[in-house]
Amino acid sequence: MLVNTKEMLTQAQQGQYAVAAFNVYNLETAQAAIQVSERAGTPVIIALGERYFPTVDVEGFAAMIKAMAEKVKVPVSLHLDHAYEKESIIRAIRAGFTSVMYDGSKYDLEQNILFTKEIVEIAHMAGVSVEAEIGSVARGAFSDEEEGDGTLTDPESAKAFVAETNVDFLAAAIGTVHGMYKGEPKIDLALLEKIREAVGIPLVLHGGSGTPDAVLKKAIELGICKVNVNTEVSMAAVSYLQTCIEKQQMAHLSTIMAEMQQALEPVMTKFVRLLSKK
Ligand SMILES: O=C(O)C[C@@H](O)[C@H](O)C(=O)COP(=O)(O)O
Numbered sequence: 001m002l003v004n005t006k007e008m009l010t011q012a013q014q015g016q017y018a019v020a021a022f023n024v025y026n027l028e029t030a031q032a033a034i035q036v037s038e039r040a041g042t043p044v045i046i047a048l049g050e051r052y053f054p055t056v057d058v059e060g061f062a063a064m065i066k067a068m069a070e071k072v073k074v075p076v077s078l079h080l081d082h083a084y085e086k087e088s089i090i091r092a093i094r095a096g097f098t099s100v101m102y103d104g105s106k107y108d109l110e111q112n113i114l115f116t117k118e119i120v121e122i123a124h125m126a127g128v129s130v131e132a133e134i135g136s137v138a139r140g141a142f143s144d145e146e147e148g149d150g151t152l153t154d155p156e157s158a159k160a161f162v163a164e165t166n167v168d169f170l171a172a173a174i175g176t177v178h179g180m181y182k183g184e185p186k187i188d189l190a191l192l193e194k195i196r197e198a199v200g201i202p203l204v205l206h207g208g209s210g211t212p213d214a215v216l217k218k219a220i221e222l223g224i225c226k227v228n229v230n231t232e233v234s235m236a237a238v239s240y241l242q243t244c245i246e247k248q249q250m251a252h253l254s255t256i257m258a259e260m261q262q263a264l265e266p267v268m269t270k271f272v273r274l275l276s277k278k
């Protein structure tokens with residue numbers, strides 16, 4: 001069943017676990033995310049980034065996820081990831097997304113508050129929950145996400161931001177990166193603890209890929225309730241496709257797509273198990 005992401009994350013916060021938010025691009029990635037979660041008995045967030053709007057039938061995509069969600073027992077939510085434009089957010093809300101991320105991280109605190117507040121008012125009127133970001137997540141390897149400058153989240157600013165915007169969950173920049181780490185990950189868990197104490201709402205970790213398991217577990221103990229995962233899943237799928245090309249087999253597309261889906265399921269399963277276990 002399709003549920004509001006806030007409900008899902010409030011339960012995660014109370015139960016001290018996190019929900020995986022998988023970025024999906026097509027039928028196979030969405031099916032894999034929902035099927036591995038159903039098998040593991042864990043809730044799941046299906047995320048679509050605003051930057052894919054030009055090439056995706058957003059309304060058709062939302063209807064597809066809603067139909068898939070109705071067939072499983074685990075809660076599924078549909079999330080708009082990293083949106084910068086109000087128009088995209090309104091489009092997602094109309095299409096039936098159950099949460100949206102407004103990414104105003106490139107603005108100064110005052111402007112970010114102003115823009116985020118407006119989005120929260122619009123989304124809440126429609127019963128849709130909102131994620132926002134302060135500080136900025138840098139980009140590592142194999143990601144095509146926008147480059148962030150890596151500024152860490154200041155707990156006092158986070159406190160003011162949450163109080164003023166009434167946002168439902170907050171992406172905290174604590175040193176994780178979008179994509180794979182180029183060197184040793186330097187993740188500031190002490191800072192995460194301070195942010196959690198300052199804000200009280202569920203926190204989101206962007207840049208799940210490549211983040212060491214032990215760090216993820218500790219981050220969940222310290223308030224992370226949603227972990228975004230993209231690059232590791234993409235790498236598993238692309239690596240399968242590369243192997244197909246190298247073998248130079250003229251396989252049918254239906255076989256390739258089914259096998260690609262199977263190839264990314266172990267990565268997704270690793271995350272859902274890791275995040276849901278205490
Ligand atoms: O790349 C995208 O379009 C979405 C990602 O930014 C997502 O929000 C995320 O944080 C995933 O991080 P990754 O697993 O390190 O790619």
Ligand SMILES: [Zn+2]
Nearest residue numbers: 178206207228
């Ligand atoms: Zn992200």
